Amino acid sequence: MAAPVKILLLRFSSIGDVVLTSPVVRCLKQQVPGAEVHYCTKREYQPIVEYNPYIDKRYYLEGSLYSLIRQLRAEHYDYVVDLQNGFVATLIKSMLGVRTYSLGKPSLRTWLYLNWKINTLPTQHIVDRYLETVEPLGVENDEEGLDYFIPYKDQVEVDWLPVTHRHDYVAFVMGGRHMTKRLPLARMIELCRKINHPVVLLGDKEDRVTADAIALELGNQLIFNACGLFNLNQSASLLQRARVVFSHDTGLMQVAAALKKKVYSIWGSSTPQLGEFPYKTPYVLLEKSGLACRPCSKTGFGNCPMKHFRCMNELPFDFEVKELRQKKKNFE
Structure with a gap:
């Protein structure tokens, strides 16, 4: 031994x-x-x-x-x-x-x-x-990706969710510590409308007011505001149940990658080239390319230094969530 x-x-x-x-x-x-x-x-x-x-x-x-x-x-x-x-x-x-x-x-x-x-x-x-x-x-990369372990006590039960979200939903990690790493409210609403599927919004208590505004605009049939309602491991459990995950460049994006979820990764003031894109999991990058001012920060700012916030205001939503399209075809 x-x-x-x-x-x-x-x-x-x-x-x-x-x-x-x-x-x-x-x-x-x-x-x-x-x-x-x-x-x-x-x-x-x-x-x-x-x-x-x-x-x-x-x-x-x-x-x-x-x-x-x-x-x-x-x-x-x-x-x-x-x-x-x-x-x-x-x-x-x-x-x-x-x-x-x-x-x-x-x-x-x-x-x-x-x-x-x-x-x-x-x-x-x-x-x-x-x-x-x-x-x-003597350590080598085993190519197994990230780990995240959720204890049984933090597994979110299906009946804790609204009936509209109990069996199938998209998770949207809308939170983020700094403003320049988050979509503005109007663009979050546009994104959820584009997804057009039951969405669980994840963030902390400070994100709850913004999430309420999204739910008010789109209705409770489409949006469940889970911001501030669950601890970190419970939020991870909600990510684990999601069909796919949309996320800003934030900690829960890495948790989603650890759970091997497909991630639609949203980038503003930072870029994937800084080395923290979703690891060893399927992902789609959503970003505004070709801006001379980007990246302006690795960690983010409270306000856009250039005042125009083009990286988020002009970020194209030209994606297609094939996983949702396939489900709809099967249903039909």
């Missing part, structure tokens, strides 16, 4: 990024003989890692950082895998004093792309860069 090898993985933000580290967790556990994998993240992301069977122990950043470091030092790790490479992660690594493997950040290339629109970024997904970080440990 192989001697135990203790490995600590660090990633402190955000929902999507923590989900995107799941292949590294799985591959470390399955491919490193005797691996005991620990994961350290912020407490708010506990639902993402709590039920992952490839994680042996979890630590959460809340309150005193130095208290957390004392706990981590007591574990006597063999290796630290840093997929954050920020100030907190660097401090933890320096205090633990063990061999580390850290994600390299193409900061200059990203800056050139965002500010001068000169794209010299590698044509690879961030997940593949994460996995390159642990190649020295």
